[in-house]
Amino acid sequence: MTAPSKASEPVRDGKLITITDGLPDPRLAPMAELARAYARALRTVSRASAGYSDAAGDVSLREVIASFVNQARGLATNTDEVMLTRGSQGALALYALTMLKPGDIVAVEVPGYAPAWRAFEFAGAKILPIPVDQKGLRVDVLAKAARRLGGKLKAVYVTPHHQYPTTVAMAPDRRMQVLQLAEAFDLTIIEDDYDYEYHFDGEPLLPLQASGGARRVVYIASLSKLLAPTVRVGYLVAPAAHVQKLKQTRALLERQGDVTLERALAELFEDGTIQRHARRARREYQTRRDGLLHRLRTTPVLHESFDYTVPAGGLALWLTLRHGNIDNVAAKARAAQLAIAPGSSYVLQGRLDAIRLGFAAHTPHELNRICDTLARCLQR
Ligand SMILES: Cc1ncc(COP(=O)(O)O)c(C=O)c1O
Structure with missing residues (x-):
């Protein structure tokens, strides 16, 4: 049996940032309570x-x-x-x-x-x-x-x-x-x-x-x-x-x-406590999503590289690559300390040139760093 493959694992490991497939930010959760x-x-x-x-x-x-x-x-x-x-x-x-x-x-x-x-x-x-x-x-x-x-x-x-x-x-x-x-x-x-x-x-x-x-x-x-x-x-x-x-x-x-x-x-x-946390987290994640959408619209190389529709909810965006090979982008990103799970993890076989970009687990600062690195990797 193959172990359950998960599209993404924990977020930070030293300098490496892992883009999650839509995990929440555990730093916001009421763990002390x-x-x-x-x-x-x-x-x-x-x-x-x-x-x-x-x-x-x-x-x-x-x-x-x-x-x-x-x-x-x-x-x-x-x-x-x-x-x-x-x-x-x-x-x-x-x-x-x-x-x-x-x-x-x-x-x-x-x-x-x-x-x-x-x-x-x-x-x-x-x-x-x-x-x-x-x-x-x-x-x-x-x-x-x-x-x-x-x-x-x-x-x-x-x-x-x-x-x-x-x-x-x-x-x-x-x-x-x-x-x-x-x-x-x-x-x-x-x-x-x-x-x-x-x-x-x-x-x-x-x-x-x-x-x-x-x-x-x-x-x-x-x-x-x-x-x-x-x-x-x-x-x-x-x-x-x-x-x-x-x-x-x-x-x-x-x-x-x-x-x-x-x-x-x-x-x-x-x-x-949980309901209050849910309301706070929803507001925070919406802010993070909107910040990410702004970067995707205003960074020319990101804007030109991806197609996406803005979902009405959820903790991730689905970005499909207009041209090129997502595995190459993932390899370049990895070398730049950014781990992304390419679309192929969601299909039975073959390649899917897309990324599921979970935004909730990352602060606005981390999201900016992710966008900067992605932009560099997509530059021809
Ligand atoms: C589609 C889907 N189902 C379920 C889960 C939650 O899994 P679990 O409750 O086992 O942590 C996830 C979490 O990533 C998911 O993406």
């Missing part, structure tokens, strides 16, 4: 419980998450349908190991998120690439595949809010079509909603699970973008019968999650 809440939870949880608890996760955080997604994202769920996991990746792997069997086929967006593909393959499933255009997943191509493959096609994995990596929002008609297709061909939609809170322009589209897809959609989200990926807590919202099955797998693998951390996070949701 989390540390204090963790210390409190450590005392109460370890004194109050016999040690082992529900494999679906701490009930207070599941309750908080259920009401959070109901209020903020239009879901209509309850505690029995919420399962806590170790990040989205934990949710994807649990789903794959529990619900897929060797020979099953899972349709995936390409370009797309390779760590999810690896989880499906690890369970013995095959992945079927479906292209993405300006309206998101090509549901017409998926429909043809569903007709051709019959019952072997079990699921489709999508990132409809801000498609990974292109940042495109799945258009309303495509959303209706994919829900109808799932109903017609008995497919599960695995909806990875990894950065819902970061929406800057207009109202965000509701998740597929909130748009009539409650029965068909396994909704996966995470605190990695809201706080930091080091806080390994994600969640999955699915019918209660699915959660019961997933709990059995989890009990085998790791029995339960980090109940102390889960209890501490519940406290920070309940007293509003």
Whole structure:
């Protein structure tokens, strides 16, 4: 098995700057508050419980998450349908190991998120690439595949809010079509909603699970973008019968999650710390995005080199190179202490002359340095 390949890793390593694929800035996260809440939870949880608890996760955080997604994202769920996991990746792997069997086929967006593909393959499933255009997943191509493959096609994995990596929002008609297709061909939609809170322009589209897809959609989200990926807590919202099955797998693998951390996070949701942080972070990231857009417009070589559309939200821009080879740009950048993940990391094979430029983890000063270096590397 290949280890899950991640398009980007931590941000700073001496002089080297790594452009992330859209990580948040951990320097802004309320870690001191989390540390204090963790210390409190450590005392109460370890004194109050016999040690082992529900494999679906701490009930207070599941309750908080259920009401959070109901209020903020239009879901209509309850505690029995919420399962806590170790990040989205934990949710994807649990789903794959529990619900897929060797020979099953899972349709995936390409370009797309390779760590999810690896989880499906690890369970013995095959992945079927479906292209993405300006309206998101090509549901017409998926429909043809569903007709051709019959019952072997079990699921489709999508990132409809801000498609990974292109940042495109799945258009309303495509959303209706994919829900109808799932109903017609008995497919599960695995909806990875990894950065819902970061929406800057207009109202965000509701998740597929909130748009009539409650029965068909396994909704996966995470605190990695809201706080930091080091806080390994994600969640999955699915019918209660699915959660019961997933709990059995989890009990085998790791029995339960980090109940102390889960209890501490519940406290920070309940007293509003996380929501306040989300509001502050959203403002800061919008400022960083706008600063970056300004540089892209006003630096001639950057302006001439890239095509892009400004996404309404998310923590990254998708820049496609008009001319030339992104691997050469990446090699020059590396020599100048700038690490970029070229577009090829998001496809099954071949080269994709694009960069996913995550802006949130970098200060305006770092973003300027990134733009200066990129500009030098693109100079003929
Ligand atoms: C498409 C996508 N899904 C999920 C995640 C979050 O992963 P995790 O919650 O395991 O940290 C990321 C983070 O980079 C992502 O880009």
